[in-house]
Amino acid sequence: MQYFESDYLEGAHPLILQRLLETNMEKAPGYGLDKYSQSAREKIRKACNCPQAEIHFMVGGTQTNATVIDSLLSSYEGVLAADSGHINVHEAGAIEAGGHKVLALPHTYGKISAEAVETYINTFNCDANNEHMVKPGLVYVSHPTEYGTLYTKTELKRLSAVCKRHGMPLFLDGARLGYGLMAEDTDVTLEVIADNCEVFYIGGTKVGALFGEAVVITRPNLIPHFFTIIKQHGALLAKGRLLGIQFDTLFTDDLYKQISKHAIDMAKKLKEGFMEKGYRLYFESPTNQQFVVLENKEMERLAKNVSFGFWENLDSNHTVVRFATSWATQERDIEKLLACL
Amino acid sequence: MQYFESDYLEGAHPLILQRLLETNMEKAPGYGLDKYSQSAREKIRKACNCPQAEIHFMVGGTQTNATVIDSLLSSYEGVLAADSGHINVHEAGAIEAGGHKVLALPHTYGKISAEAVETYINTFNCDANNEHMVKPGLVYVSHPTEYGTLYTKTELKRLSAVCKRHGMPLFLDGARLGYGLMAEDTDVTLEVIADNCEVFYIGGTKVGALFGEAVVITRPNLIPHFFTIIKQHGALLAKGRLLGIQFDTLFTDDLYKQISKHAIDMAKKLKEGFMEKGYRLYFESPTNQQFVVLENKEMERLAKNVSFGFWENLDSNHTVVRFATSWATQERDIEKLLACL
Amino acid sequence: MQYFESDYLEGAHPLILQRLLETNMEKAPGYGLDKYSQSAREKIRKACNCPQAEIHFMVGGTQTNATVIDSLLSSYEGVLAADSGHINVHEAGAIEAGGHKVLALPHTYGKISAEAVETYINTFNCDANNEHMVKPGLVYVSHPTEYGTLYTKTELKRLSAVCKRHGMPLFLDGARLGYGLMAEDTDVTLEVIADNCEVFYIGGTKVGALFGEAVVITRPNLIPHFFTIIKQHGALLAKGRLLGIQFDTLFTDDLYKQISKHAIDMAKKLKEGFMEKGYRLYFESPTNQQFVVLENKEMERLAKNVSFGFWENLDSNHTVVRFATSWATQERDIEKLLACL
Amino acid sequence: MQYFESDYLEGAHPLILQRLLETNMEKAPGYGLDKYSQSAREKIRKACNCPQAEIHFMVGGTQTNATVIDSLLSSYEGVLAADSGHINVHEAGAIEAGGHKVLALPHTYGKISAEAVETYINTFNCDANNEHMVKPGLVYVSHPTEYGTLYTKTELKRLSAVCKRHGMPLFLDGARLGYGLMAEDTDVTLEVIADNCEVFYIGGTKVGALFGEAVVITRPNLIPHFFTIIKQHGALLAKGRLLGIQFDTLFTDDLYKQISKHAIDMAKKLKEGFMEKGYRLYFESPTNQQFVVLENKEMERLAKNVSFGFWENLDSNHTVVRFATSWATQERDIEKLLACL
Incomplete structure (x- = not known):
């Protein structure tokens, strides 16, 4: 998971x-x-x-x-x-x-x-x-x-x-x-x-x-x-x-910035991964939360291996879901997620 | 007034x-x-x-x-x-x-x-x-x-x-x-x-x-x-x-209903008076509050002799105003109001 | 009563x-x-x-x-x-x-x-x-x-x-x-x-x-x-x-003072009436509320003809009760009260 | 300290x-x-x-x-x-x-x-x-x-x-x-x-x-x-x-009880130390807070080396102060405190 x-x-x-x-x-x-x-x-x-x-x-x-x-x-x-x-x-x-x-x-x-x-x-x-x-x-x-x-x-x-x-x-x-x-x-x-x-x-x-x-x-x-x-x-x-x-x-040695930057990098990787695979972003988010439009069937399938946040129903076939990275997200977490798509 | x-x-x-x-x-x-x-x-x-x-x-x-x-x-x-x-x-x-x-x-x-x-x-x-x-x-x-x-x-x-x-x-x-x-x-x-x-x-x-x-x-x-x-x-x-x-x-001898009915009658008279003179109602109100669309200039002129409630700006030239009758409104009050139009 | x-x-x-x-x-x-x-x-x-x-x-x-x-x-x-x-x-x-x-x-x-x-x-x-x-x-x-x-x-x-x-x-x-x-x-x-x-x-x-x-x-x-x-x-x-x-x-023609003074006069009459009959005041009150010590039996008897406020139990046999006069108290009300004692 | x-x-x-x-x-x-x-x-x-x-x-x-x-x-x-x-x-x-x-x-x-x-x-x-x-x-x-x-x-x-x-x-x-x-x-x-x-x-x-x-x-x-x-x-x-x-x-292996018991032991040692030296307890406390009566001068002197809680003035010459032990108090802390008396 x-x-x-x-x-x-x-x-x-x-x-x-x-x-x-x-x-x-x-x-x-x-x-x-x-x-x-x-x-x-x-x-x-x-x-x-x-x-x-x-x-x-x-x-x-x-x-x-x-x-x-x-x-x-x-x-x-x-x-x-x-x-x-x-x-x-x-x-x-x-x-x-x-x-x-x-x-x-x-x-x-x-x-x-x-x-x-x-x-x-x-x-x-x-x-x-x-x-x-x-x-x-x-x-x-x-x-x-x-x-x-x-x-x-x-x-x-x-x-x-x-x-x-x-x-x-x-x-x-x-x-x-x-x-x-x-x-x-x-x-x-x-x-x-x-x-x-x-x-x-x-x-x-x-x-x-x-x-x-x-x-x-x-x-x-x-x-x-x-x-x-x-x-x-x-x-x-x-x-x-x-x-x-x-x-x-x-606030020592810029730790706050450094770990925040890491989350942004991970979000970028995640976003690019989704886009490469042809997914649509709900809108362009510059931070650690990324909002992706999923077909409902795809969403259900994905939910078996990945946890994410429900955001809103887009239409009867599509849902907006949220993926959040953080200071603790690891590169291989992203890779595993993308591999599930 | x-x-x-x-x-x-x-x-x-x-x-x-x-x-x-x-x-x-x-x-x-x-x-x-x-x-x-x-x-x-x-x-x-x-x-x-x-x-x-x-x-x-x-x-x-x-x-x-x-x-x-x-x-x-x-x-x-x-x-x-x-x-x-x-x-x-x-x-x-x-x-x-x-x-x-x-x-x-x-x-x-x-x-x-x-x-x-x-x-x-x-x-x-x-x-x-x-x-x-x-x-x-x-x-x-x-x-x-x-x-x-x-x-x-x-x-x-x-x-x-x-x-x-x-x-x-x-x-x-x-x-x-x-x-x-x-x-x-x-x-x-x-x-x-x-x-x-x-x-x-x-x-x-x-x-x-x-x-x-x-x-x-x-x-x-x-x-x-x-x-x-x-x-x-x-x-x-x-x-x-x-x-x-x-x-x-x-609640003795139906006083509550009787005086309320009077206000409704007065509102009806007021509404009909406005409509006869070609004014537009904002919408159809069945009770003692009547909402009339006035040209702004007309509104300003009227305000010199009649007090009413401002409701909302309809467009740059028109305003919706409210006239309220009550148990105490008298027929001649309505007549005087209509005479001001 | x-x-x-x-x-x-x-x-x-x-x-x-x-x-x-x-x-x-x-x-x-x-x-x-x-x-x-x-x-x-x-x-x-x-x-x-x-x-x-x-x-x-x-x-x-x-x-x-x-x-x-x-x-x-x-x-x-x-x-x-x-x-x-x-x-x-x-x-x-x-x-x-x-x-x-x-x-x-x-x-x-x-x-x-x-x-x-x-x-x-x-x-x-x-x-x-x-x-x-x-x-x-x-x-x-x-x-x-x-x-x-x-x-x-x-x-x-x-x-x-x-x-x-x-x-x-x-x-x-x-x-x-x-x-x-x-x-x-x-x-x-x-x-x-x-x-x-x-x-x-x-x-x-x-x-x-x-x-x-x-x-x-x-x-x-x-x-x-x-x-x-x-x-x-x-x-x-x-x-x-x-x-x-x-x-x-x-606040026209000193009405507030005048009717307040009347209540004080009535309270004084009440107080003096109690004292003349040998009752004890709980303490000296200068205003329209008077606190009298009553024997409990006397209190019960009195309560049949007079309404007053319970204040507190003084001891097992005595209670402090409150009598209030007001702008509306009439001299004969006091007289009737005193006649009940 | x-x-x-x-x-x-x-x-x-x-x-x-x-x-x-x-x-x-x-x-x-x-x-x-x-x-x-x-x-x-x-x-x-x-x-x-x-x-x-x-x-x-x-x-x-x-x-x-x-x-x-x-x-x-x-x-x-x-x-x-x-x-x-x-x-x-x-x-x-x-x-x-x-x-x-x-x-x-x-x-x-x-x-x-x-x-x-x-x-x-x-x-x-x-x-x-x-x-x-x-x-x-x-x-x-x-x-x-x-x-x-x-x-x-x-x-x-x-x-x-x-x-x-x-x-x-x-x-x-x-x-x-x-x-x-x-x-x-x-x-x-x-x-x-x-x-x-x-x-x-x-x-x-x-x-x-x-x-x-x-x-x-x-x-x-x-x-x-x-x-x-x-x-x-x-x-x-x-x-x-x-x-x-x-x-x-x-709540694993009774840790909560064990460390609480330690604080009680330390409080007992503290209390006995005070009593041996002739100090008066304000009252008998069975737990980790001990309340001692100090002469004001003694209190001021002690405050230079020991921190404690002010509780209340007992009389013009004496004050009640509070000493608290805890799970973290060490035996030598008590000894150092008692040595200051």
Whole structure:
């Protein structure tokens, strides 16, 4: 069986486990006050060229989204997001459980545009009844998106501009950020993100860590008492060192980039393999998630030897399925997959 | 100036004020335990032919929607509603503030169909990731809808059937219910609603009362501890007699129907007046809200003498506006309005 | 039967009903934008000598407490209140339903002291683990308290000072405010309250209105988007004129004070009647609620002809019961009550 | 420097790290569906002699408390807990953020009694106003308590009986459960806990794991859709295998008991050392937390070489401080500490 259904099938990059092992019996204060967390923060600040950034570590994506969004919104505000956004579809209502509406915008392969945001806000502002409506208070984007697509630097800048014009923070969900940063032809770097987003996070769970997301607040004091907010959301890890050590390792010697690049290479090989054999891609994805159109019979046959993600029915005979590579995918995994076609 | 922007411009039907006056100095227990509330409940049960119904009175629509929906949903459930539904647009996020997602469905002039509900649920049930998603737990419809349109008896029965099939209650927002019941050609009566909805409410605020909505729970014990839930939502009126007296009056000698019928007659006169003068209706509304297409210049001119509601831009030269009649509209109001055209 | 169990047994002062009647068929915009609400606001500003005050009207006490407290607290903050406070005991958890902890302080007949607040905050500030704890963010007092007792001007000033010192607003629940203002020997006026509290409300429900509480925000812009917050809490009355007319009437020709004074006179007569007959007061209450110690047998006998509130068991043979007078109590009601002893 | 301020200073027991290492590159499904989680569940069921138990793994204590309590309560219910309980003091209001009131009971060194619970409920049931109050819906106890004390089997049985009598679940927070199970003279075993509690959890974070709490639901189907509830609370770990592997290791060859016993031995040695040197214990604690009374000067001197937890001021000259041992404490750590006295 070949496994391509997600990018969190394995444990962690071996270097991370090694460092957990080396430091295991050291005594360290809890809750992120340890020296490893401090070191990781310093390295991330440098990587983002954002010396003033506040950095907090959390365990998982839904937790991070719910905690950050709740902390950035007033009670009467909602969050603008793509209709297809993770927070709108696959977080079991965690945002609403925190009291906030997700204001869904139409998307193009997972992306929303500055124009759509601007139009939403202008329409809201012109509505004579807007005091009876949820005020848009934040824009959420994911990069890569749930479709594996990427914003360009220009697109991010324009989103940031519309947000600034309307006094709203821009929050970027980077659960798969490494795979975005190392895509070919992207001009979006960590520095570009830090320049344009008030808050974003660097995903570890899907990019080489056992677990963990590094939240970067690029404007100091944007979120007062964030530590307590994290605690209230049940998102404060007692042994914060575990997060510190992992991110410290990922941000040493460019490990985060290097393993992300590997996943991109594997995705390229996979994509090319499919195309050579005459398969059709649903659309062009530059990152570690590839979406392929399969005839339903072919899909059923393939499912016996390969695991992949169901994406959507294309028509009565075809289905779109997702193959995900990761830091841990090996070249021979791809070869075995292609051999099954 | 002629006022047609809403159906809550005046106080209450004179008979209601008279009874408030007559009973004013009587001493009555609070919180709906008084004899007037008991009497009103009895009359409503009869009018619905639903002797087992539990009936609670609340003050306003948003409050009622938020309290009822919160009481019917488990924490992991959301409410299916038309994209255009009041709870999705004009309640400032009250449902989400209670922790629940509004699962928006496409609508046709404010109505959703049993097919759309069925499709949503089947798609949800078939989704391998549905444990990560908000479970649909309730269907919300408004009748009349925000567009003034009405469900037919068959449509309600089919909505009820799909709800029952999937173990979900059907909740009907009747903020303007009287105007629906008295529309020409409708086959939906209070009894039909009580037969098909687990919970619904009979709107008073927009139909002759100072304020007040009568919540009818057609299945006994569907909502344990509803009294405490009402209190927790700040929706328990200390002098519950005020609600009891108002609904007792509205349900004496068919007053509720009679004044609703009057509003329908006035709407018909208004509609015919517009049509005779060559105006175009946006669509055919059978109730007290009429939607007329106006040239923008005409609209601006009219706005100097008549107040109405902005609905939407039709094209660059035309706008859809709303005129609402009510129990209090007088024939000469319509005449004056038509004279302005 | 003589009724003394609460101060909301009747409808409204006749002048209020008369004005509702006179204005009934006028057309007025909704949601508090009408001229009566504007007029009432202006009169209340004058009565408080607080020209910059923002004033909003809501329907009931629990609703007002929940809405105001939610609007004043950040998500990580709680509200300091007497252990016996209405919000801590008798609002069905409305504050917690909004996400906030009530931080209970010991009380003396319903009152908390500036010292207790100061000590709580200092202890909190010195606790090395306070980032794991709920931050006190607001002080709630009721005046009169649930025991009918009153703060002095000095006590309020000291509470205000400790609040200011720690950057917390002081919020005063005035559900029975009239009866406090007109108590003998009090030096607390509306002006004193407006000087010392960031937010307070003037109770109408228990003091002559059908319903209604006037929320006074003494610092402009303290609560951005309060209108939307009110809507979200289901606390926005469609026909806001009803609140405007009631408070406009109550603040015309000193009606609010005059009818409150009457309740105090009646309470005094009641108290003196009990004392003359040798009964013991549980403590000295200066307002419209009187707490009397009854032998249990006497209590049972009395309960056949008089309704009153159970307060607490004093010992195995004695019970404390509450008698409430109001704007509507008549001298002969007291006489009949005393004749039953 | 000697570190005794908490029991989560180190990483994990070496056997756990070894197994994480061995299994690291295996591909496993996420969210707890992996074979290690299944195996761990089976071992825990056996250890509890509760074959029907449902078992879910979460990351930390506050998260677990908030998720479980929210899942067990209706919206109108609160949780009874010791005034000193972790959920009432040190979870930043996580329970209230979920909408529920913590109903605080007086405690004796962290313990509440069946009598106190019974009295609370009877008082509630007899209160004529209880429909305006938060209904007690659940009892929360911690074992060991925050004071390191333990319930006896009889005490747990009596708590369970009062809960059953009133239809409430009993929930036991076992963040330090191992240290309770292995205390000398305790008659409370995992089986006893499973017999008496509807839900409890077995703490890993403080007892040898990197992180993790195993929630045991002893009554099948008590909590429908718990998986989705976990997700909504941001408490679902993507790589659930990490929790499975850790608990599988802890419940292999009695490792959990063995390392817990070691902590108890170390605590005993520490306690005896203090007593031999004439120090006074604040009270007798049978578990890994020991509370010692220190003169303030002695405390300040000691703090230069030893870290410990501040507990409370005893009088103006004395302070109670806490020393915690753990699975990782070494005999020579104790000796060095005692040498500092």
